[in-house]
Structure formats: structure tokens, C-alpha cells
Amino acid sequence: MGFLHQIRVAMFSFWPVWIPMTAAAAVFVACAVGLTATPIAHKPLVSFIRTGQRDRAALSPR
């Protein structure tokens, strides 16, 4: 009960909760859409494909 009460009191002090929460959300979104968006496997492989194969690969459906 005491612990839950302390959590509720902390929730009432809005700014110390909201600012880190927003900063964390921004970092999380950046990681979610950015860092994992370019898998390492994709880029190096391109250089090993010969020109003709690359063209065909570009046309194939993904």
C-alpha cells in the first residue's frame, strides 16, 4: 500500500515524469524506425552481384 501510494504521489509530480518519458519516447522512435531500418546484410551484398543480376534483382518483386 505504501509503495503504491508513493508511486501515485510520484505520478502527481507531472514534469519529472513527463519530460523523461517524452525524451525516452523520442529515442525509442528513432531507434525503432531508424537504426534497425538498414539491416547490415543488405548493403554489402549488392557489390557482390554482377550488373546483369543486379538489374534482374531490382525488377523482381519483393
Place this chain on the structure above:
Amino acid sequence: MTLLGLFLAGYIAMILAWENFTYHDNSIFTLYTLRGHDIGPPIMPWLGRFFPLGFQEFNLIRHFTDTITGYHAFRIAQLLIFSWILLTLDEELSVVARAALVILALITPSILTSFAWLIYHEANVLLCIVCLALFVKRFEQTQSVGWAVAAAVCAQIMIYYKETASLLLLGFAVSRLVLRCRSTNARSWDYSRLWDKESRLDLCLAFLAVLFLLYYLGLMLPHPTMKYAEDVRRPLAELFLGYIKLDLLALLFVGIVLSRTYLIVRCKVAPSLLWDGLAFGGVACFVGYLGLGFPTASKHYVAPVDLIALLYVGRLASLSAAKMHLWGKLAALALLLAVVVQDVSLSAFRVFEQKSVIHAKGEIAQVVQARYQNAAGEIRRLFFPFASPYMIMEFASYLDYRGVPVEGVMDAAGALNSVSVVTRVMTKDGPCVGYRNLICHAAATPDPGDLVIVLPDDNQSLADVTSYRAQGELLFSYEPGIPQWVYPFIRSLPIVSLDVTKMELRDGWLHASVTVWK
């Protein structure tokens, strides 16, 4: 574009005309920010309210200005950014169509009140909605992480300005995920699309909305209540009737979203993730207000719904106008006309009422202030024969800010030479409202020497107003700028009886006066 520029210039002039801090709920400024105090984040579990970013912008603004124009400058800047984003957001529409949508949006009563009245947080929510749409669109075009982060921060700000905005965000994000995963051709589901870049952003937005709801529940859970809505709850049929009379656009929007959903499910039209997502968010917000059960039609609460409705319906109508049959065009035109007539009449009424009330109260305060200063503090009592305790509190707070100390406004004991507030509508002495210290004294009649004040929004019969004027020395009187013969016409409009005053307008509506009682 010239027309839009002129419209915006006139709109801004309208916002600033006759302004002062006397309108409803402006005591939050006259008691706090204008006296150098910050407003705390509005977290009120006992009422079921949690909109902690509400009013927080004024804690910053107060460091730069203490004038009403300065306070409005912030809203005007928001208005201009809002208009600019609307002009650039939807490149599929012609510039003329976009400019027309901006004008239509700004004459919608709920949106107009959001920008023209300082205390409504919906102006912030409206700006966040158009920013969110712009950022999401730019992210989809460029795949840039910056736009995704901007969209998330914007969404995070929006939901902490208004509780129901979380429903809007949740509806937006979840519907986009569903629409993306549903393959249009095969009527099957492609769950691998959940891990697309765009889907990951939508998942994050949905997560923010869920986090807000958990925060909200964590605060409310020990004693869950929706007291602020329960006090004014109305049956569903009455709410629908209110929307038909006051906010046809919102109902039209819901009908169109439902029919378009059917077409999307039947794979007859391809969904637009941005616009259909926004539409589902708007419907979620609308359903949330219906669930709360208090009459919101055309009020500032539904400004986000009205904005999305206008953009969505306007966009569909504009894009499909060329393909419509003659009867379809006529029907669309008739509906547009009905919406415009409804919006213009209600907005004109609201602006007229608001400006008259502000003007009259400002003049009354000036008269009382001059009388107080000239009489060297000999004025002891202000008698309000008709005003509600809430209106008395608001006006007394303004008087106190103007330099007429009122008993209990700043401290319960009352300053030296402070005036006390007396009212006929209370049966015993006590605080005018539960959340302020101002004391209302009860008395059936004024004493000799009292200043008897009839406020413009008392809405009494002219005979009652005149009887108080006749028994003393009239210092000031105010009459509205419309002739009496127009009143029956205004009364006949459904907008008046249902929304604005909750009762019929009387012939003394907007009449005000200050009298020294003999």
C-alpha cells in the same frame, strides 16, 4: 490566396477586438499568471480530469507580457501556423480548394472558439493534429528519422493536452496498422507488414496512447469517477438531436466514414492510410464524447472531430466532384450549404455574444474602479441581483486584478478597504465557488450606498433589469448593438436555446448596468 489573406487579417482583428480578461474562466489569468504565479498542471482525479499540459504555455508567456494582446499573440501565431500547414498538407487538392477548406475550418464554431478564446486547449490539439499529419506524411515520403521523432513528440504533447486526444491517436495508429496489414486484392492479412518502417512508427504512436491511458488509470483507479461529465450527462437521443441542430458536419462525417469502411472491407476502394487513419481517429474521439454523455455538439470539445470531418469530407467531395452525377452534385451542394449556414449563424452568434459580454464587463469594471478610487475606498459592497456565484467570482477576480480589492479573492481575511460581494442568489454567506476563497454574502435587497451590478450575461427580463436601475442613481448602462425586434428571430434559431444559455434568451439579454442604490 488574396481572399484568404484578407480573411485571416479580419479574423485576427476579430480575435483582438474589445478583448480583456473578463470572459469565462479568465480568473485563471487574473488570479495566477497576471500576478506572477504559475498555473499548476491540471490533474484532478476527483473530477476525472487529467490534462496536465493545460494552461502551461501561459506560465511561459507571463514572463514576456501581461497584456491581453500579448496573450492572444500566442494563439494567433498558432492560428497562422495551422492555416499554413492546412494550405500545404494535401497536394492532391487545388490551391483554391485548400484555401476554401482553411476558411471553412476557421468559421466552424468549435474551431473558432478554440482559437478566439484563450482558455481552450483545443487550439493546441488542433495544431498538433495538423502537425502530426504533416510529419507522418513527410516521414512516409522521405523515411527520415527526424520526421518520425517529430511526429511522436507532437503526438505526446497532444494527448497530454486533452484526454480524448488519446482516443484519437489510438484510433489513428491502430486503423493505419490494420489497413496496412490488410491486403486489398486478396482480402487476406499480411502480418509481415507490421514490421515496415511506417508500421513501427504507428506502433510507437499507439504505445504512447496506451501509456497515457495507463497513466490516467493509475491516477484515477483508487476512486474512479467522471464527475465532470456525470453532472451534465444527457440521453443518447438528445445528444444526436443536438448534433443535428448544431453540428451536422460531425454526423455527416461519421456516416461517410461508415460507408467508406464498408467499401474498404469489400475491397471496392483503396484506403488512404493518412486520411482514413485520421478519420478513424476522429470517429474514435467522437464516440468517446458520446460515451461520456455530455452535450458537446459544436462546442470547443469537438473541434478536433470537426477539423478532421471537414478535411476528410471536403477532400473526398473535391476529388470526386468531377465523377459525380448531377443529382450527386446537387445533394453535395445542399449539404455543404446546410453546414455553412449552420456554422456561420452559430459562429456569428457566439462572437457577437462573447464580444458584447467582454466589452460590457470591461466598461463596468472601469466604472467601479473609477468610483472606488474617487470615493477613497468608501464603497463597501457590490450587490449582484441576478449573476450566478461563478460569474460573480470571475468578475470579482478581474476587479481585484484591476485594483479594486475584493474580500477573499487573494486572502480569506480581506485587505484594508476591500469591498465585499453580496448576492441575492445565495441563501447564506459562504465561498462563491468551492475552489476559490472569494466570499459571497447573502442578502435579499441592496443597502443604501451599494453598487448594484447587472452583468450582461445575467439573461434576465428587461422589466427586472429596469426595476433595479429605477431605484438608484444610474452610473452606467449597456445595451447590445442589435435592435429589440431581432431578438425573436435569434430566439427562434435552434442554436440559441440548446447550446449557449441553456435557457431561452430573455429581452434583457446583454443588458448591463451599474447603479448606486438609494
